[in-house]
Amino acid sequence: MKKIKYLHLPWVVLFLVILTTNCGEKKQIESTRSLNITVDPRIELLAVVQFLSGYGERTGLITRYDFPYKTDVSEYFSAYKNHPAVKLFEEMSLSGFSFDAPPQAMLHLSDPPELALQVPFTRYLKRRARGEEKLEKFIQELRDFAQKTNFTSFFEAHKGTYSKLVSDTYGKMEGVDFIRTLENYYGMKQKNYTIILVPLFHPGGFGPRIDREGKSNPVVSFLKSLQYLIFNKWSGKSYEIYNICGPNGVENGIPSFGTQEGFRQLAWHEFGHSFVNPLSESLKNRIKISEYSSLFMPIREKMEKKGYSNWEICVNEHIVRAVTARLTFIHFGEQAGEEELRGQKSWGFIYIEPLCKKLEEYEIRRDKYPAFADFFQELLKVFEEITKKGADKGLYSFDFVGPINAVVSDKESIVLILPTQESGKAVQDEIHKYVMKIYEKFFQGCLVLTDAEALTKDLSKNSLIVYGTARGNLWLAQHLNEFPLRIEPDKIVTDSVYYGTDLRFITAWTNPQNPQKGVVIYTAQRPEDIVGINGVFHGGTDYVIAKGTEILKEGNYVKAKEGWRFR
Numbered sequence: 001m002k003k004i005k006y007l008h009l010p011w012v013v014l015f016l017v018i019l020t021t022n023c024g025e026k027k028q029i030e031s032t033r034s035l036n037i038t039v040d041p042r043i044e045l046l047a048v049v050q051f052l053s054g055y056g057e058r059t060g061l062i063t064r065y066d067f068p069y070k071t072d073v074s075e076y077f078s079a080y081k082n083h084p085a086v087k088l089f090e091e092m093s094l095s096g097f098s099f100d101a102p103p104q105a106m107l108h109l110s111d112p113p114e115l116a117l118q119v120p121f122t123r124y125l126k127r128r129a130r131g132e133e134k135l136e137k138f139i140q141e142l143r144d145f146a147q148k149t150n151f152t153s154f155f156e157a158h159k160g161t162y163s164k165l166v167s168d169t170y171g172k173m174e175g176v177d178f179i180r181t182l183e184n185y186y187g188m189k190q191k192n193y194t195i196i197l198v199p200l201f202h203p204g205g206f207g208p209r210i211d212r213e214g215k216s217n218p219v220v221s222f223l224k225s226l227q228y229l230i231f232n233k234w235s236g237k238s239y240e241i242y243n244i245c246g247p248n249g250v251e252n253g254i255p256s257f258g259t260q261e262g263f264r265q266l267a268w269h270e271f272g273h274s275f276v277n278p279l280s281e282s283l284k285n286r287i288k289i290s291e292y293s294s295l296f297m298p299i300r301e302k303m304e305k306k307g308y309s310n311w312e313i314c315v316n317e318h319i320v321r322a323v324t325a326r327l328t329f330i331h332f333g334e335q336a337g338e339e340e341l342r343g344q345k346s347w348g349f350i351y352i353e354p355l356c357k358k359l360e361e362y363e364i365r366r367d368k369y370p371a372f373a374d375f376f377q378e379l380l381k382v383f384e385e386i387t388k389k390g391a392d393k394g395l396y397s398f399d400f401v402g403p404i405n406a407v408v409s410d411k412e413s414i415v416l417i418l419p420t421q422e423s424g425k426a427v428q429d430e431i432h433k434y435v436m437k438i439y440e441k442f443f444q445g446c447l448v449l450t451d452a453e454a455l456t457k458d459l460s461k462n463s464l465i466v467y468g469t470a471r472g473n474l475w476l477a478q479h480l481n482e483f484p485l486r487i488e489p490d491k492i493v494t495d496s497v498y499y500g501t502d503l504r505f506i507t508a509w510t511n512p513q514n515p516q517k518g519v520v521i522y523t524a525q526r527p528e529d530i531v532g533i534n535g536v537f538h539g540g541t542d543y544v545i546a547k548g549t550e551i552l553k554e555g556n557y558v559k560a561k562e563g564w565r566f567r
Contacts, residue, residue, distance in 0.1 A: 014304050033175070035195070036193065037166050037169050037170055037173070037195045038166060038196055039199075039560060043196055044198070045106075045112045047200035048077055048151070048200070048336045050089065052077060052081045053086045054090065054092040055093055058094075059098060062202060063199070063201060063246055063255075065249065065250045065255065067199075068260070069158065069161055070200065072158070076154055077154075082144065083145050085138070096129075096130065097128050097135075100207075103198075103208065104125060104206070104208035105125050109139065109211070112146035112152060112155075113143055113151065113152060118528060119210055119212055121205070124160065132436045133187050147251070160504075161254070161381045162253060163541065165257070166467065168254070172258075172263060178193075178263075178267040181192055182275070185326075186275040186388060187366075187369075187372055188373070190241050191212075192241075194240070195245065195267070195501075196243070197255075198244060198245065198406040199255045201244070201245065202291075204266075206419040207242065207269065209240065209241045209270060209274040209277075209278075210240040212240060217510050241274035243267055245266055245270070248405075260403070265328075268324045269320055269321065275374075279311060282494075285377065287435065288377070288380050289315050290312075291384075294387065295311070295387060301351075302348035303348060316551040325352065329356075343401050343406075346400045347406065351382070351383070353469035354386060362375040400508075400510050400511070401539055402518070402542040402556060402557070402559075404506065404508045404520050404538055404544075407463045407518040408442075408465075408520065408539070410463040410517070410518070411443065413461060413463050413517070414465060415446065415449055416435060416438075416439060416447070416448045417449055417451055417454045417468075418451065418473075420451055428472070432532045438534060451468070451475040454474075463517050465519075465522070466519060466521045467522045468527070468530060469523055469530065484563075488525075489525060494553075495566035498545055500547050501525060501526070502524075502525065502529055502549075503529075504523070504544075504545070504546045505545070505546075506521070506522055506536060507543070508520055508542050508543070509564070535549050536551065538554070541554045543555065543556075
């Protein structure tokens with residue numbers, strides 16, 4: 001009997017420790033959590049090294065936009081393009097240290113130039129870097145790079161730019177409480193929330209989390225993980241969580257990080273990972289998730305292009321995106337929710353619809369499932385049902401639903417189509433030269449066809465980018481009757497009438513040969529207005545109507561079964 005009591009006593013003490021710690025945490029979280037927006041010197045240092053390494057050309061993860069700050073980076077640091085930090089990052093990024101892993105690693109360090117390790121690197125980061133030794137070597141080279149380039153002076157000299165970015169973003173957040181919406185839905189709180197603006201990064205973002213509690217009290221951190229492992233009961237563990245994002249445009253020479261709506265969607269997504277990912281990382285749930293790994297095959301190619309290299313990552317992405325869709329339904333109505341669903345399916349997340357349906361059960365039964373963690377295993381049953389139905393039998397598919405950026409991101413399949421019938425050889429030659437400049441800058445390696453050639457080919461496996469007027473591009477002339485608009489010499493007619501003689505129209509549409517692929521069309525009333533048309537700010541919506549570079553209207557189509565139409 002004494003031996004049995006001796007064995008049980010530590011467990012009693014350990015769970016008392018866990019319970020006591022949880023009570024203290026809740027009080028602390030209530031008093032300290034906040035939304036911070038910043039430009040972080042650690043991430044800026046990383047972005048400079050990535051920029052110099054050619055990372056953008058290899059992955060598309062460095063901004064394609066041009067603006068004065070980017071020029072300053074190029075001029076100040078170009079002499080250090082062959083520094084060992086740049087070369088080592090190039091090597092490591094080709095073997096898996098890419099996408100989310102590098103910025104997440106930087107958050108474990110102090111500010112440059114010291115870059116002292118403040119939170120131990122996780123097993124995930126060590127694996128992505130191909131070993132702890134390689135990761136430490138990279139940080140050592142980064143320290144040297146920061147010192148030799150006097151990076152801190154560069155950063156200090158641009159604080160005015162950073163302050164402008166932060167103040168503009170705070171202005172877009174006015175009256176919106178992303179945090180409360182997330183915490184109410186997931187039924188738990190995080191320690192704090194930070195949006196890091198990175199001028200050199202691509203549009204979109206990453207959502208890492210940092211566990212400083214695990215550093216300060218590894219025993220408690222281990223016990224909380226153990227509690228969830230054994231009982232599948234979430235212990236209230238919370239994190240410092242981040243949304244690291246790049247600009248999606250440029251306004252008056254300053255990178256623009258999007259609208260309030262765009263930030264809301266991005267925050268729901270990137271912050272959402274810190275609520276969802278820890279649940280899938282428990283041994284019990286990881287085993288369950290692996291049982292349905294056959295579902296990865298139908299979407300593998302599309303997912304790997306986005307950096308989602310295994311089934312567990314895809315499950316997390318599906319769940320986070322399903323929650324984002326449900327929040328859209330709840331806060332913005334049926335139409336907005338349906339558009340969000342279609343958009344996610346077009347990106348390849350073909351299992352999202354049944355997950356959304358299952359989440360409605362969670363929302364109705366919060367008495368039984370007060371927190372998302374309580375419902376997580378029920379949610380995973382969706383993948384069991386999909387497996388039984390057979391995902392490989394065509395029951396789950398995805399059609400293209402926009403926006404314009406969704407076509408451009410499908411870089412490997414893009415075909416550019418040039419006009420051959422524009423009025424006047426000189427202006428047609430100018431259009432061709434302009435499109436080839438776009439090709440050289442953004443689409444090297446893609447196929448370029450004339451309109452006549454495009455009409456003779458099977459382009460069902462391609463995303464298309466079409467330039468020209470309705471009369472000057474034969475491909476466009478053949479398909480324009482499918483669009484709900486008229487382009488006339490003195491006006492463009494959509495759901496409204498826009499008068500003028502120098503109007504431009506940019507739109508996304510479905511590939512006529514394959515609804516799962518998209519098309520972007522750059523057209524105008526006059527052929528001379530095709531030249532420079534990419535200078536119109538566009539990408540995040542389905543269409544843009546502009547006079548010169550002034551946007552008259554932008555928005556998304558209503559995507560009904562009978563076809564797309566203006567609202």
